[in-house]
Amino acid sequence: MVVSCGLLTANKERVPLKGIEVEVEVKDHVAVVVYTQHYENKEDKAIEAVFVFPLPGDAAVCHFSAKIGQTEIVAEVKEKQEAREEYDDALSSGQQAFLLEESDQSPDIFSLNVGSLPPGESASIRLEYVTELAVEADSGLRFCLPVVLNPRYQPQGSEGHGVKVTAVPASLVPYSLSFSARVSSPREVLKVDSKCSLEPLQYLNKEKTQAVVKLAAGHKFDRDIELFIYYKNAHQPAAVVEAGKAFATPGTIIGDPVMMLSVYPEFSQEVMSSITTSGEFVFLLDRSGSMDGARISSARDTLLLLLKSLPVGCYFNIYSFGSSFEPIFQNSIEYNETTLEKAQKKVEEMRADMGGTEILKPLNHIYSQPCIPGQPRQSAEGTDGHVTVTYTLAGHSFHDKLSFPLQPTEDTGLTVHRLGARTLIRCLETEKGEEVKKKVVEVSVQSGVSSSFTSFIAVNKTSREAIHGPLLQRRIPGVWSRSCYSLSQQAVVPMMLSHSMAKASRMQSHGMARACSMQSHAMAPAAMLQGNTLGVKAKPESLSVMDKVKHLFRPESKCSDDPVPTPAILKHPDSLLQLVSLQKASGCWELNPALAAALNKTSKELEQPKPPKVNGNVWATVLALVWLHAFKLDAQIEWKLLAQKAVSWLTAQNAPSMTECIMAGNTLLGSNVQKDALGL
Incomplete structure (x- = not known):
């Protein structure tokens, strides 16, 4: 034996x-x-x-x-x-x-x-x-x-090779x-x-x-x-200048010097709270064939979060692009409940059906459009380099100036070059064809x-x-999460792009690979919803792939006791997006069966604890804010702006019994969120 x-x-x-x-x-x-x-x-x-x-x-x-x-x-x-x-x-x-x-x-x-x-x-x-x-x-x-x-989710009927x-x-x-x-x-x-x-x-x-x-x-x-x-003074800009690889061919990504600039601006709460109605926001959505499947779904989800975060009275537009481009409105239009609903319906219908990935023409068209008055849009030899970053927010100007030597130090290595090469490789890999593959192999071999x-x-x-x-042959055992649904590599569960917004504000520029300037209201075209252009990248930072799998497989919410039709956007399995989709352009939520379903309650359970003198929409908005702070704090970067809009709406209502509302909301939802945490 x-x-x-x-x-x-x-x-x-x-x-x-x-x-x-x-x-x-x-x-x-x-x-x-x-x-x-x-x-x-x-x-x-x-x-x-x-x-x-x-x-x-x-x-x-x-x-x-x-x-x-x-x-x-x-x-x-x-x-x-x-x-x-x-x-x-x-x-x-x-x-x-x-x-x-x-x-x-x-x-x-x-x-x-x-x-x-x-x-x-x-x-x-x-x-x-x-x-x-x-x-x-x-x-x-x-x-x-x-x-x-982590397990990979694979939709039924899709093809792929399992991870052995x-x-x-x-x-x-x-x-x-x-x-x-x-x-x-x-x-x-x-x-x-x-x-x-x-x-x-x-x-x-x-x-x-x-x-x-x-x-x-x-x-x-x-x-x-x-x-x-x-770090101390984390918002100060920083620059790294790196020499190219010795004996590498001049003019190549690895042969020339490169610079990486890190900018992560900070705005005071006083300035942030003063933003109410101004700004023109232009979103650029990649609808090329490479976005098919999880990518276009993730892009639509992200666009929903961005649209809900806009202030009432601003102007906005959404451009789709592929081999050609098309805006949903002929010109940027004022943001209100009617235009939000129209845009939301258009976004829900968007598919990855526009062919190639030609981004230059829509960008040229966007920047050629005249600015709307009162709605700002963002838009020498020597041994030292100077970078001045100027950004304006709500009439306040901010300046950061950074000076640095252009002569690289001897021990800089090739870190930035390799990051730049990686960015270029990833961009090329989204295209198809033998010439593209040949270029990827060339850059990969050249840069290592x-x-x-x-x-x-x-x-x-x-x-x-x-x-x-x-x-x-001996396969080394891997460690999987406890709940394994489908162990396929092919269809990685989509992740939110909201962290790209933080990335966009930081704007790490990898020499030739990334370069852009920032003004205060330029949320888009920098927010290209594929996440690999102009310094914006989608990464799984607050929600892991496993978290997304759990969202997809979790049981349905408790049914409401009211027969109400469910809009298509509410069929999304992510409870955060389900709640966000119900927010009105003004920033409030309405007390209705759809909100009850999103909070996994019946209409009766939702309405019964409401303080007598409190308006229904005020109560609904308080509940939504309490739920976000209690159960979605790890995704705060995604809903922070739309929550600020909700707080501004509540403040404008001058509603009574706000402390009582929050206490009742905590009791209903089983949470313990304090009033000051909501910003009220």
Whole structure:
């Protein structure tokens, strides 16, 4: 009888991955991550280890190497099929080989093949990537290291290849994880927070501009590792100038110097509260074929949130573009209940049916239109560079001026170049055709940054030990969330684009890849709803893919006791969007069965606790605000503007018994939201 010892996979196979080490260097708004995996073959035959693991979707993987004993092999970037053939040829000839590539279906999933690991031999695999840090609503910067492979939702009848990963409970993962981060900035590092257990923050200098933080021992692999980094004077602009790669071809993305400018303006509450009726808002929606499926659905959801956030009395328009372009109104039109309903109906009908992705013509047309009076729209040699950012809000002018040397320092590296290359690659990958693919491969190989058409391949040409019989394949167990619905990579559940708004205000400019100027009311065309133009990117920051899956599969809300037709927009499974869709242009909600259904109550349950002297719409608006603050605080950046509009409406009503209303709302909804938290 054969007895298996130790923690094995579901197929009683030993696990060759022994540990993962992650070292992060955060430089202001950018992180460089070194990710090392240690393998050891304790079996009596040569094996091939296969490990599928997540990385941030916007990461630029720029280095991959393997170390066997004292021998280090640095990988090259090659066209994907060519790399796969070289890998197979190396294994068949008795050589050790290592192959790293991103999934054809999802850029945040990578697979690693460790080929021909002889009995008793160890190998260390090192990969390096760079990524931008997302800006949170509280001015902190968010770094995320994904360690959990979340399930992918696949609609019934769609095609796709499943992720072939052995899954084990998080508590039984057979490999260890160590994590440390070094944070440095020209500004003081105030603190580093995390939902994971961390060791105390250690400062490395008296100015507190450099610090180290480590993950506490015993991470259970039950969640991704997130760091929230807070700098002093976080809203000051910052610039990085980086020299090109030595001996690279001039005129290429990797050969020329580049500059990255980070702008994250801050507006006082006094100025923000004074915004009432002015501004022209133009939204640009990508309806090309590449937006089909989840992308166009996510774009429509985001556009709904933006439309509900506009102030009454402003002017707005929505442009759709693909091979051609078309606005929903001939000219920007005043925002009121009638025009909002008309726009909302048009948005609901929008599909990804306009062909290619030609954005220049609609942008030229938008900027050629005359401005509406009283409705603002946004719109030398030397050794030093100067950037002046001027923005106007509600008649108040703000200026930030930044001076910086144009001569790059010697130790700048190629971080910004690689981020720029990654941005260019992602933009090109949305197009189709052999010429586009050829260009992606060219940029990927030139910059050493991964793409969907290339792979990293490393071959140990000194190892030529004959292999007797076929290699045994060992799949490293991955960690899945507990509830797994459909484990397909193809259709990633859509995520909200609202974080792009924060991105747009910060406007990180990657040299040639991104450049734009900002004035106060330019929410759009910068808010291109595909999320990869003019510095706006869609990223899963407040709602994870798993959260979205839960929204899609959660039970229906309790039925109202009133037979009322449900508008198409209310059929959306996301309860936040369901509530938002009911807000009126003025900022209020109406007390009706649709609101009761959105709050998972009957009409009787909703109306009974209303204080006697309180108007029905006032009561409904208070309930909506209490619900948002109680149950959707993690998505506050998405509904903050429309909530401010609701508060302004309530203030204008001069309604009595507001404290009593809030207390009654808390009792009804089972919450504990304080009056000052609502801004009343």
